[in-house]
Amino acid sequence: MRQLSVISRRVAAAAVSLVLVGGAAACGPEGDDDAASGGERDAAPAKGGTLSVLNAVPQENFDPARLYTSGGGNVPSLVFRTLTTRNREDGAAGAKVVPDLATDLGKPSENATVWTYKLKAGLKYEDGSAITSGDVKYGIERSFAAELSGGAPYLRDWLVGGDDYPGPYEKKGKGGLDSIETPDARTIVFHLKKPEGEFPYLATQTQFTPVPKAKDEGTKYEEHPVSSGPYKVVKNTGDGERLVLERNPHWSAKTDPERHAYPDRIDVKSGLDSAVINQRLSTGSGADAAAVTTDTNLGPAELAQVSGDKKLADRVGTGRFGYTNYLAFNPKVKPFDDPKVRQAVSYAVNRTSVANAAGGSSLAEPATTYLPNQKSFGYTPYDHFPAGKTGDPKKAAKLLREAGYKNGLKITLTHSTAKDFETSPEIASAVQDALKKAGITVKLEGLEDNDYKETVHSVKGEPGLFLAHWGADWPSGGPFLAPIYDGRQIVRNGSNYNHAQLDDASVNDEIDAVNKLTDLDAAARRWGALDKKTGEKAVTVPLFHPVYKRLFGKDVKNVVISDWTGVLDISQVSVK
CATH class of the missing domain: 3.10.105.10 (Dipeptide-binding Protein; Domain 3)
Known part of the structure; x- marks a missing residue:
């Protein structure tokens, strides 16, 4: 949680004052639990087009080992699949954990100290090679390396031997973590120090992303991580300031009912001034008509001004994060x-x-x-x-x-x-x-x-x-x-x-x-x-x-904001 707290504070700090271009706007009625109401967001979604993401905070360290996130509604979830994930629905329904790479939420031992997962059949990386349980194990092990620190601390605290494991790059760690077993290519077993009934929640963290050992380049892996999700990285510059994703041709919707992946391309521009982001979203000209933000709020001064513009009101999403x-x-x-x-x-x-x-x-x-x-x-x-x-x-x-x-x-x-x-x-x-x-x-x-x-x-x-x-x-x-x-x-x-x-x-x-x-x-x-x-x-x-209030572009459809993240879920958005 500690890192998420920092992220949320930076998100809250992005709420700034500006006069919205194109007239005043009105936010939706208070107390309405819907992410937004009416307008283009209710139109039937379709495949194609480019979704632009305009953010203030760069997507730094785009390596599943280093991210402190469950990949909920933001960019990492488009590239990194994990054993479990969140249910991609609005509001409270989106706070449930569901299977992702795994066939179920895991089978616990009687005292919840041993958790066994079975991978779905037919899972593939962006190069067409098969995803194996050994890759999930290796992905977790590399998250213990000092040079790849930054992720959630739970695995080090929960796994037997985790507190002493140095990661696979050290001579002492090359043999791997004995507390993670892979009896076959689709089965992975975790041995914990003490009962943890919420292990299915932990398995949503990006450290559970499979990583093929042969493609691991250590700290350079973030430049082109091998995708297990619907999109692959084609550009990563400025340490995440510009991130361009295109379709992973080997991703199969049959194995992934949670991500819709409607756009053909995702173009993420970060490090932007918060006032500029809200101005561009409110105006909605050119590519900005198909744009969203996942980290920039409307601030008090902006909300005080939003009145009388129904079109803009329909483009304010409301999110609640725990x-x-x-x-x-x-x-x-x-x-x-x-x-x-x-x-x-x-x-x-x-x-x-x-x-x-x-x-x-x-x-x-x-x-x-x-x-x-x-x-x-x-x-x-x-x-x-x-x-x-x-x-x-x-x-x-x-x-x-x-x-x-x-x-x-x-x-x-x-x-x-x-x-x-x-x-x-x-x-x-x-x-x-x-x-x-x-x-x-x-x-x-x-x-x-x-x-x-x-x-x-x-x-x-x-x-x-x-x-x-x-x-x-x-x-x-x-x-x-x-x-x-x-x-x-x-x-x-x-x-x-x-x-x-x-x-x-x-x-x-x-x-x-x-x-x-x-x-x-x-x-x-x-x-x-x-x-x-x-x-x-x-x-x-x-x-x-x-409470988070965020604008989205006028061509954006299928807006989903869950109580897990309080953030618009990019994996559900359509721009056509």
Whole structure:
């Protein structure tokens, strides 16, 4: 999750102010769960044409070992297929995991420590050669190489022997990982250190992409990775700033019901100014009529201007990604060692003013639960310290008096000075103003973004109260709750995310119990119950969940935005 959090912050930072060219626009009705409504997007999709992708952030390190992504709706999924993938549907239906290269979601052992997958028959690379289980194994092994670092850390943590494996380029690693077996060309078996019922989710990560050993060029592999998906790379310049994809003639839709691959060509231009991206999409002239963005939001100023233009309104896609912005307490720092002080802050928060500071209700939905309000996470409604829409300063002041602070309280709130709508000065100021009404005087401590991250993730230097955020690597409560509340994940000499340094045996035991479940729906219900339980400890104050509003070109059809990524799914788009 850690890297995804960074990516999401960069995405949020892309929301900028500009006057839309071609007149004002109106976004769709608030509360509408559809990605967009009416217009060209509902026309029947057809094959052919070129889809342009206009992005702010370059698609760097286009190597499946180095990408921190499940390939959900973005470009990597067009080239890299994995054992499993996400269901390519709108909204909540798109938060389900489904088979991709594999015939099913995997067959677990009784205790979920051994997972066996069978590859589909007839799978081929772009050169027509067969994809084998050995290629999947090798693709995973090379992701352990130091020179190919950057991907998700789970395989190193989960696989037996993973923590010591140096990758296949080192003499010690040439024999491969013994915990991955390939008894035949279509079977692959994984041996894990402990039960992991959510292994099918992990198998969506690009590290599970097959890589033919004979074609591996180490760090140069990203220039032309061998495609297992519907498109192959024909150009990669500027470290992902310009990426051109064309059809893989050996890809078969019969083995891949998830990706439609309508366009003949995908032209990705990155490193663009966010204002320019939105301007080009709104105008929609020439090739930009068949263009999309997967990382640039409409910002508050833009949404304030969008009114009265039905055509543009029909070209605003709405996405929700499992992500929570919150206040984090460090109970090791006074006065936050007192639960009543933490509860007082919880009651005093004005979520309406916080949401307004984050861009308004169109871009930020107030939150009272740590888990996002989506079924796949196990969302269980609760509000242990009900502050209403604008806070409850009287209740907060009463708790402060009970805690011994009859004349009020002075505290410090740490935040980043970056304008990213998450830990920004504006949100910090909104919190400051709300707490003042309860007799809490808040001193704001703004740090340059790198200093902020180093400070809040250090056990030794972590402040008592700071703005924080978290997103999930896949739509489940597991990668959301465990890093924040599992006492065994406290990192004392590195980046720590268990900011409360909570080490509660009952919480740790429940995390272990849920990890054993291979029934993902049952696991979701347990994650929701655990969220409610940990919420009572008042070590976080959930503030809001972000909403993404993005334009797409007037010739773009078949818009699909799932709750897994919150991003328009390129594999579904048609431009003809």
